[in-house]
Amino acid sequence: MNATTWLSSKLNLLLNSASAFAELPQVDDRSTRERLDATLRQKTEALSPRSLRKTLTLLQAVVDPRVSEVEGGRRAKALANWYAKAEAAERQDLWLLISEQFGPDALKVRAARDDYDAALGTVEEGPAEIRLRRALVSPRTRLLQRFAASSGGMRFLVDLRAELLPHLKGNKRLLALDAELENLFSTWFDVAFLELRSISWDSPASLVEKLIKYEAVHDIRSWADLKNRLDSDRRCYGFFHPSLPNEPLIFVEVALLHDMADNIMPLLDELAAPEDLQKATVAIFYSISNTQGGLKGVSFGDSLIKRVVETLRAEFPKLKTFATLSPIPGLRSWLSKNAEQLITQLNDKELAALGREISFEPPTASHVLAALEQPLVLGALSTKSALRLFLTRAGAHYLGQAKSGEHVLDPVARFHLGNGARIERINWFADPSVKGMKQSYGLMVNYLYDLKRIDKHRQMLDKGIAPASSDVESLYFN
Numbered sequence: 357m358n359a360t361t362w363l364s365s366k367l368n369l370l371l372n373s374a375s376a377f378a379e380l381p382q383v384d385d386r387s388t389r390e391r392l393d394a395t396l397r398q399k400t401e402a403l404s405p406r407s408l409r410k411t412l413t414l415l416q417a418v419v420d421p422r423v424s425e426v427e428g429g430r431r432a433k434a435l436a437n438w439y440a441k442a443e444a445a446e447r448q449d450l451w452l453l454i455s456e457q458f459g460p461d462a463l464k465v466r467a468a469r470d471d472y473d474a475a476l477g478t479v480e481e482g483p484a485e486i487r488l489r490r491a492l493v494s495p496r497t498r499l500l501q502r503f504a505a506s507s508g509g510m511r512f513l514v515d516l517r518a519e520l521l522p523h524l525k526g527n528k529r530l531l532a533l534d535a536e537l538e539n540l541f542s543t544w545f546d547v548a549f550l551e552l553r554s555i556s557w558d559s560p561a562s563l564v565e566k567l568i569k570y571e572a573v574h575d576i577r578s579w580a581d582l583k584n585r586l587d588s589d590r591r592c593y594g595f596f597h598p599s600l601p602n603e604p605l606i607f608v609e610v611a612l613l614h615d616m617a618d619n620i621m622p623l624l625d626e627l628a629a630p631e632d633l634q635k636a637t638v639a640i641f642y643s644i645s646n647t648q649g650g651l652k653g654v655s656f657g658d659s660l661i662k663r664v665v666e667t668l669r670a671e672f673p674k675l676k677t678f679a680t681l682s683p684i685p686g687l688r689s690w691l692s693k694n695a696e697q698l699i700t701q702l703n704d705k706e707l708a709a710l711g712r713e714i715s716f717e718p719p720t721a722s723h724v725l726a727a728l729e730q731p732l733v734l735g736a737l738s739t740k741s742a743l744r745l746f747l748t749r750a751g752a753h754y755l756g757q758a759k760s761g762e763h764v765l766d767p768v769a770r771f772h773l774g775n776g777a778r779i780e781r782i783n784w785f786a787d788p789s790v791k792g793m794k795q796s797y798g799l800m801v802n803y804l805y806d807l808k809r810i811d812k813h814r815q816m817l818d819k820g821i822a823p824a825s826s827d828v829e830s831l832y833f834n
Contacts, residue, residue, distance in 0.1 A: 388456045402445035429506040436512045455533035458496035510599035518650035547659040550595040557586040570647040589631035609643040612636040618783040638677040658775040678805040687796035696721035701833040709742035751799045752831035756822040776810030777803040778823035
């Protein structure tokens, strides 16, 4: 019996022995070391101690130094096939084994660290650092590398981490595995290894369908909707990795216009005539979607925007303005908690005007929030409306002033400001869809990428200042 046949037979035994406990939602509090040394399974555990020991043996066989890379890859593939058929609790046991049983040798790390500390400032510092680096390389790294090298292995690991992430808060034993995966993905998916590709209506149908599947900002409602987004006055670009050749890791949708867009509906209007590309001077990034949940924490969105700007400028030299039309996903939730405080910052004249408009004087947070629950009313408010001004100011204040620690609170703002953009303009009732109302009462924002000031904006952000236009800053509450 060769090694691959032996491995397959062991995997089948393992799958059969664990199936009765497949529906259990959580792993037990016992560590894998305690479970491996035990005789009996506790009732909340998926794999029995005996099955757990078999699984550990199979994992160790993948990184056996006596086998070739090819054989190691085959063994990893066989385990991945077992994993595909395993139930949730069984998969969690595999995660725990990888996380807890394949860490670096603590004694070697301690000795190497002591040597490094002793060598600091001497000619032995360099060699000591090398020894410390080697000691910190865990068998877990080698194991994951062999999975990645197997057929379909990268897809397996990305999906594994996507499944793993929701369990981290409830099980700290999994943190080491997650950190190892994120670190490896940051190297494997470095922008140097990514290919920027244009996606058009003429692209393979299997690829075009991925846009429908992964679109995260504005749902694609039909093939006609998709065709509109890939029309002659639009561009769509994605980053691709050699190990996932037909999967865009992230993609951006761009509209080429003659003016900065202040409403998403014309861009999504399937019957609208295409823009005259000879007059286009503005590129609007109106949707950016990450597609792989397992790559959370791996940043390539900023590189995507840079590459797309370079590509667009080469194709359309007349383009002068690069901006977004972006959602404000956290505004409604934030305002529900902060409306009362914002109202106290209005002067007497503003307070009276707001009270008259909502027919409740003096206005309270609950009545203001209730007035904002009427989309048809909001859409008809004039530019002089006190309610409209209050919400617009709240949107500007939230984006430019609300913080979580040292960081901008809104996730989309954090992304674009971190890339060197500035908050340019708050757009009233720019997304009246159900989603737009749920996120921000229909408000959207333009982030401007001023190519000459990107470094300046980043420096401002490093100092805790959210870069914004003077118009936006004038809206902040004092």
